[in-house]
Amino acid sequence: MSFGRMPIANAFLRGKAEFATEYFYELKPALCPACKCFQIVEIPRPEQMFHDHYAYFASTSSVMSRHFAAMAQDLMARYLTGPDPFVTEIGSNDGITLQNFAKAGLRHLGIEPSANVADAARARGVATLSAFFGVETATSIVAEHGNADLFIATNTMHHIEDINAVAAGVAILLKPSGVMIQEDPYLGDMVEDCAYDQVYAEHMYIWSITALNNAFGRHGLEVFHVEHNHHHGGCMRYHLGRKGFRPPSPELNAALAKEQSLGLDRPDTYDRFKARCEESRDRLMALIDGYKRQGKRVVGYGATAKSATVINWCGITPDHLDWISDSTPAKQNTFSPGAHIPVVAPERFRAEPPDAAVLFAWNHFNEIDAKERSWRDAGGKWILPVRKVEAI
């Protein structure tokens, strides 16, 4: 299927002068019949997406900060009980996860190509290498620091086109007993919930256990355990090790059986998904148009990366949304990619409370709804843009 012409999701424009040279690609997801990976077909160059003004600072969300602090404690107890362990992470961003290992005094190294977020990590005391991870990086890390006990990639393995370069690098970097932890939005949730906004260029793969095993199996690695959580709309945490080193857990076997029953490896599953996406789009536009016809003010809340897919595919324009409020300073006073809706600071939301707000950051519902309770008590409505599309 095609979601049409798309801009880079995090490419907020700093002024009208940038509109004419904006970069677009066609967002076309597909299922690989060989490895069962759900992926997009036309992929922009990584330098278009990850650079010195990358807009996503993971620590903006206090919920995610707590989530990764808990993950770090769990991983230390499970896998890092030996002498002088060494922890590595790709997509370490602003240090949201590694800061926990740094505070515990463990040897660690983040690998993060986006220079501005890498600087934020260093300011937190997190050792960070500015690089794209692959065989070369892995080899030089081993030469300098030795092999790693842990390799973490949260919300990052869906960003990297050359999976084989990462998997080959992991095979070089890890000790024989070493463990890789991957966590990102799960294909099973996306399909079940029709959360199509998970798909955009930075999310070029939406992973499943089946696809991950096929990809990493070529490099002698396999998934031996999984844990599901509800962050970012439903994520899977995969624990991978060298083939045969650890037995498959009961949780893994149960999750694999569920993948079979969801039909994640079958094309007809995605024919149905496409039809549901189209229904979802029509319902959202009918809701927004309904408010506009009554002369109400509608805005957006959370200029999320995934909002680019919803906004540009559904055809939401500045005529529908006056502005989008976002708490990330780097996104404020910019224009949203593609549709060019102004992005403003949350103070605007307080100063000019709208009648309805499309909650593009729906995955942070509890945190945001608690923050904006007085607005909702006074009659403000959230419009939920995907999954169950409704005004509440």
Ligand code: SAH
């Ligand atoms: N781990 C954090 C941040 C995820 S954002 C979290 O879970 O919230 C993804 C990060 O991956 C970005 O900071 C991006 O710059 C980085 N990245 C993209 N390609 C990469 C590569 N090839 N190697 C290492 N990091 C990469």
Ligand code: TMP
């Ligand atoms: P994410 O869904 O990729 O984590 O992005 C969340 C976006 O929403 C990010 O740009 C910050 C913004 N946001 C707010 O504006 N207010 C909030 O309270 C939260 C949690 C996020």
